[in-house]
Amino acid sequence: MKKNIILNLLLGILLTIIVGCSQAAPPQPTAHPGESILNNKCVQCHDISRVKNYQSDREGWAMTVDRMVLLGVELSDEQYEHLVDYLALKYPLD
Numbered sequence: 635m636k637k638n639i640i641l642n643l644l645l646g647i648l649l650t651i652i653v654g655c656s657q658a659a660p661p662q663p664t665a666h667p668g669e670s671i672l673n674n675k676c677v678q679c680h681d682i683s684r685v686k687n688y689q690s691d692r693e694g695w696a697m698t699v700d701r702m703v704l705l706g707v708e709l710s711d712e713q714y715e716h717l718v719d720y721l722a723l724k725y726p727l728d
Contacts, residue, residue: 668720671713676702685725692722 676685690698696718703709709717 666716666720666723668716668718669724671709671717672720675707675709675713675717685721689725689727690722691727692718694727695721695725 672685673682688698699707699709699714699718699721703714
């Protein structure tokens with residue numbers, strides 16, 4: 635009888651360890667889509683510190699991105715919106 639108690643206790647511990655180890659890691663937050671656009675489009679011509687040192691509201695960032703589009707940056711409408719949203723969120727006017 636004592637063997638059964640010890641065996642059940644060990645099986646319980648083993649099961650707890652197995653279940654604990656098999657649980658999936660919590661999902662990592664996904665990056666804002668504008669971040670990858672910034673890294674793939676803007677940093678081709680500008681050092682990232684130039685972007686980080688500039689702060690503006692959404693309208694100001696939109697005007698900046700508009701100038702870059704006029705200078706040849708190719709952005710879809712969706713990319714444009716994501717980029718402006720990201721810049722206004724990440725580098726707001728204080």
